[in-house]
Amino acid sequence: MEYKNIESQMIHGRMRLNDTAHSVNVPIYQTSTFQQQTLGGNPEWEYARTGNPTRTALEDLIADLEGGKQGFAFASGMAAVTAVLSLFRAGDRIIISGNVYGGTFRLLDKVFENFGITYSIEDTADPEVLEEKITPDVKAIFVESPTNPLLTVNDISAMAALTKRKGILSIADSTFMTPYLQRPLELGADIVIHSATKYLGGHSDLLAGLVVVNSDEIAKRIGFLQNASGAVLGPFDSFLLIRGIKTLAVRMDRHVENAEKLARYLEAHPAVRKVYYPGLPDAQGYEINRRQAKNGGAMISFELEEGYDTKTFFSSLRLITLAESLGGVESLVCHPASMTHAAIPEEIRLNLGVTDRLIRLSVGIEHADDLKADLEQAIQRSRI
Numbered sequence: 001m002e003y004k005n006i007e008s009q010m011i012h013g014r015m016r017l018n019d020t021a022h023s024v025n026v027p028i029y030q031t032s033t034f035q036q037q038t039l040g041g042n043p044e045w046e047y048a049r050t051g052n053p054t055r056t057a058l059e060d061l062i063a064d065l066e067g068g069k070q071g072f073a074f075a076s077g078m079a080a081v082t083a084v085l086s087l088f089r090a091g092d093r094i095i096i097s098g099n100v101y102g103g104t105f106r107l108l109d110k111v112f113e114n115f116g117i118t119y120s121i122e123d124t125a126d127p128e129v130l131e132e133k134i135t136p137d138v139k140a141i142f143v144e145s146p147t148n149p150l151l152t153v154n155d156i157s158a159m160a161a162l163t164k165r166k167g168i169l170s171i172a173d174s175t176f177m178t179p180y181l182q183r184p185l186e187l188g189a190d191i192v193i194h195s196a197t198k199y200l201g202g203h204s205d206l207l208a209g210l211v212v213v214n215s216d217e218i219a220k221r222i223g224f225l226q227n228a229s230g231a232v233l234g235p236f237d238s239f240l241l242i243r244g245i246k247t248l249a250v251r252m253d254r255h256v257e258n259a260e261k262l263a264r265y266l267e268a269h270p271a272v273r274k275v276y277y278p279g280l281p282d283a284q285g286y287e288i289n290r291r292q293a294k295n296g297g298a299m300i301s302f303e304l305e306e307g308y309d310t311k312t313f314f315s316s317l318r319l320i321t322l323a324e325s326l327g328g329v330e331s332l333v334c335h336p337a338s339m340t341h342a343a344i345p346e347e348i349r350l351n352l353g354v355t356d357r358l359i360r361l362s363v364g365i366e367h368a369d370d371l372k373a374d375l376e377q378a379i380q381r382s383r384i
């Protein structure tokens with residue numbers, strides 16, 4: 001089935017409805033193994049770590065949504081990142097941007113370094129500076145756009161053009177955008193990663209990671225790693241994720257509509273010192289983001305002025321929940337310095353701009369007026 005619009009594709013996927021009951025939804029194949037008809041045949045399904053029809057339906061769906069060759073589903077975003085980093089070997093170096101997801105930094109810093117795979121932190125927002133940093137041991141550039149929690153925009157096309165010229169891989173963690181808003185493979189990246197725990201699942205009720213690649217050769221290697229290391233997504237979570245993706249477009253539209261309203265409200269607020277949101281015209285990377293993504297997404301970070309107590313602000317919120325994670329229908333707020341970015345050494349963290357005053361908001365799909373009212377009363381209560 002060819003789709004003109006991604007909204008329809010999200011709901012119908014490849015329409016693999018070959019089960020005997022003609023189920024409208026992809027059935028949950030809750031099984032670890034499959035009967036083989038003959039000895040030495042080449043069965044489509046044999047053991048569920050290698051492949052399970054529910055997971056495959058999800059993998060086909062995300063591959064199509066990203067415009068890639070093949071998709072892979074993992075037990076979490078970090079399992080997906082682990083599989084991708086396992087493409088490399090001792091002696092290889094990977095360039096990452098300063099404010100990559102804390103878990104990705106920790107994995108490189110505390111796990112992959114032990115195996116001789118090193119990393120360096122560079123300013124990936126400036127492709128010209130980046131080019132000089134590509135020494136012969138650099139085998140990949142790994143970026144997010146926009147990044148967490150400062151919503152820095154990285155130019156994915158420029159990065160991909162650079163890595164192609166150098167014969168190395170470009171990897172984009174597109175969790176904050178989803179294929180509805182941004183498709184890195186179409187911008188030239190080799191590998192796209194999602195923590196599907198966030199917007200793709202959308203209801204804060206599952207952990208999942210997805211990888212999509214645009215070449216058969218990399219697909220073969222990721223498929224091998226997925227089966228070899230085994231952190232696959234189970235059939236029930238695969239089903240939940242397919243279900244979540246069906247409503248991605250309508251959810252994202254509301255997420256973004258609310259985020260745009262709240263970003264403008266915060267930007268104009270006398271108690272707010274700084275707002276980070278790539279959908280605001282004077283934000284860093286606004287133009288690049290407009291070229292490579294549909295809009296600014298629904299993550300906002302901000303700092304209150306000196307006369308306001310950040311801790312009191314957090315404890316005064318009533319509707320907006322203090323919690324890690326993002327991308328669910330409910331609005332969540334977090335304090336990156338002590339929560340998501342606690343694993344990053346203080347000096348590096350402060351250098352990046354992740355100050356103790358920084359507040360990160362995952363804008364949900366509640367009524368925008370209710371969100372605004374909750375923020376307003378919390379700001380007023382936090383006045384020192």
Ligand SMILES: *Cc1c(COP(=O)(O)O)cnc(C)c1O
Binds near residue numbers: 176
């Ligand atoms: C949450 C997140 C991850 C990790 O995903 P999990 O599903 O929590 O393992 C990776 N990258 C980004 C940008 C994230 O937000």
